[in-house]
Amino acid sequence: MIPLSLKKIATITNGQLYGKDFIINEIVINTKKITLGCLFIALKGKKFDAHIFIKKAVNKGCSAIISQKKINFNISYIIVEDTSIALGKIAAWIRQKINPKILAITGSCGKTSVKEMTKSILERNAKTISTIDNLNNHIGVPITLMRLTKKHKYGVIELGANNPGEIYYTANITQPNVVLINNIYYSHLEGFKSLLGVSKAKAEILSGLKSQGIVIINLDSNHLSQWKKEIKNKNIFYFSIQKKKKVIFFLLISKYMQTKHLLLCVHRLVK
Structure with missing residues (x-):
């Protein structure tokens, strides 16, 4: 720190x-x-x-x-x-003071794998901080952000939750430049009650997105229509496996990230 x-x-x-x-x-x-x-x-x-x-x-x-x-x-x-x-307040202050480009990741599964892969790409170009293991709650996220130093240019932060409101809190501490909702499946239903509840909770990550930020959404996600209001007028990239006839996006984080804007290099494959 x-x-x-x-x-x-x-x-x-x-x-x-x-x-x-x-x-x-x-x-x-x-x-x-x-x-x-x-x-x-x-x-x-x-x-x-x-x-x-x-x-x-x-x-x-x-x-x-x-x-x-x-x-x-x-x-x-x-x-x-x-x-x-x-x-949380200390972590949020340090995040704003250092002001790295941050990608925040949520989803029902695969968050940690995506986080590790993304970090491995980014750290080839500049010092990158990321969530340790799966410490992605209201305690783990601030602890990660407090590790930031002036040498860090990027951050890859995993946001998890068991109940509504938890991602809203951590997303607003993290203030990401890019958010990724990896997928929506049945998980932690004791807190979210239904698949719709899971979808609404994961969409809370959008509340912390910085102005002019980027949203990456799995087009195969359940209850995608519930996010229409939150993603309206956002800079959005979609990716899909099932909807190949529509569009597939293969995400690359490349050395082009060294530009002043956090870049998602997107290769569009249309069948």
Whole structure:
């Protein structure tokens, strides 16, 4: 990540700084990854509360804490209303500060494979960051974005979800220049209830698309008609296997990406 002062982090997160201000070079959420001088964010979820690990984080050498309550240690800390939201705000600020060209990928299956293939192409031309494994939720996406440095030119970010609204949140943190909806199939129905629910949830990725951005859509997707309003007036590329008579797009990310605009080199095959 890029160095940030505690004062700046407090401003970004709408938090209150207690203690001395100094520069932070690393932010962690797991006490197993504590390094000397890092900042530890005590995340709190429905089934866990990392505030119980603050003492352990301090003992292992962290130099500052982001917490939802005051702490009784001789260490600088920032109090915020919600530590998970604070994590997202820091990630969004770093994304805007570095301003790489970002491709965000979602879909019912194949996201990680497409992510890995795309990264392997992009990193031949410039330093590229991507989602580690499948850490694609409201915690994993910010953690990925916080790894950005001034050397990164591209980012390939996977966005997953189990419930409505989750991709909307991560897409607006990511602010992609290009979005890809790989496919729509039956998945996570306990949260989405139906195939239509899956389709609507995946379409949330469009909410974060930057102005003049590119949308890539699988023409074979179920409930494609539900996206008409969201993709209206967008720069759209389609690809298809089943609808060969209509159009097939074979996507290439080439060294032409070195131009000032994120380019999708598209080869059109019409049968």
